Amino acid sequence: MLVSFLGTGCSAPPPGRGEVCILLDDGRTRILLDVGAGCYSRLAARGLWLRDIDAVYVSHLHIDHYGGLGEIIVDALIKGYRGSKPLLLAGGLEPEPVLGILPGRGRLLLKPRRLMPMRPYRVGSMILEAVPSVHSVESYAVIVRAGDGSMLLYSGDTRPLYSVVKDFEGGLVVHEATAPTNMCREAMETGHTCVEEALRLAGMTSAATALVHLSTESLRELWLRRPRGVLVPGDDTDFYL
Numbered sequence: 001m002l003v004s005f006l007g008t009g010c011s012a013p014p015p016g017r018g019e020v021c022i023l024l025d026d027g028r029t030r031i032l033l034d035v036g037a038g039c040y041s042r043l044a045a046r047g048l049w050l051r052d053i054d055a056v057y058v059s060h061l062h063i064d065h066y067g068g069l070g071e072i073i074v075d076a077l078i079k080g081y082r083g084s085k086p087l088l089l090a091g092g093l094e095p096e097p098v099l100g101i102l103p104g105r106g107r108l109l110l111k112p113r114r115l116m117p118m119r120p121y122r123v124g125s126m127i128l129e130a131v132p133s134v135h136s137v138e139s140y141a142v143i144v145r146a147g148d149g150s151m152l153l154y155s156g157d158t159r160p161l162y163s164v165v166k167d168f169e170g171g172l173v174v175h176e177a178t179a180p181t182n183m184c185r186e187a188m189e190t191g192h193t194c195v196e197e198a199l200r201l202a203g204m205t206s207a208a209t210a211l212v213h214l215s216t217e218s219l220r221e222l223w224l225r226r227p228r229g230v231l232v233p234g235d236d237t238d239f240y241l
């Protein structure tokens with residue numbers, strides 16, 4: 001599976017980065033994991049638009065995780081698209097608030113589905129499973145099994161998912177690292193993960209680990225610490241899983 005990091009920043013992303021948006025492509029199916037601001041232009045730069053996407057997974061209802069969908073939908077309306085792809089998959093949640101930010105006709109281009117936690121759901125050649133996480137609002141990580149046998153865990157926004165990562169025997173863990181280590185307390189209070197916690201988590205799994213949802217401060221700390229074996233992708237980084 002090709003994992004393309006189209007956006008890797010938090011709600012106040014580091015300069016030059018967009019909000020979080022990850023594209024999965026196993027050759028038969030394409031899924032977006034969260035759609036923050038900036039996602040549309042990265043997608044368009046690859047020649048892709050709404051019609052090319054099979055499903056959009058939204059981990060929780062904070063605007064930096066679905067606000068980029070508006071541009072993608074408007075683009076599709078301008079192109080005269082009348083199809084009903086993609087599925088809009090809200091992990092464990094009712095997806096209506098996501099539709100609420102879209103222009104009227106644009107809502108018809110998405111088929112909303114609520115993903116029941118811990119219950120596998122097939123989209124084309126991929127199988128998704130929403131996993132409850134720990135954030136300031138109800139939030140769900142997701143495990144994706146692709147048609148080619150590769151597996152990925154995406155955390156969304158959450159406190160460190162130690163117990164999930166410990167037992168994860170897939171190829172790539174994509175975990176948030178919003179706060180620098182000197183703000184671990186704030187991360188705890190707001191339901192996020194700090195760099196120290198994210199690196200501890202990376203050490204618990206044999207899977208590769210990529211850190212996203214970065215702030216300027218957490219990115220700077222990672223640059224200084226240069227942790228071995230941990231991927232700190234930029235926007236537009238491709239990872240072949």
Ligand SMILES: [Zn+2]
Binds near residue numbers: 060062
């Ligand atoms: Zn959030």
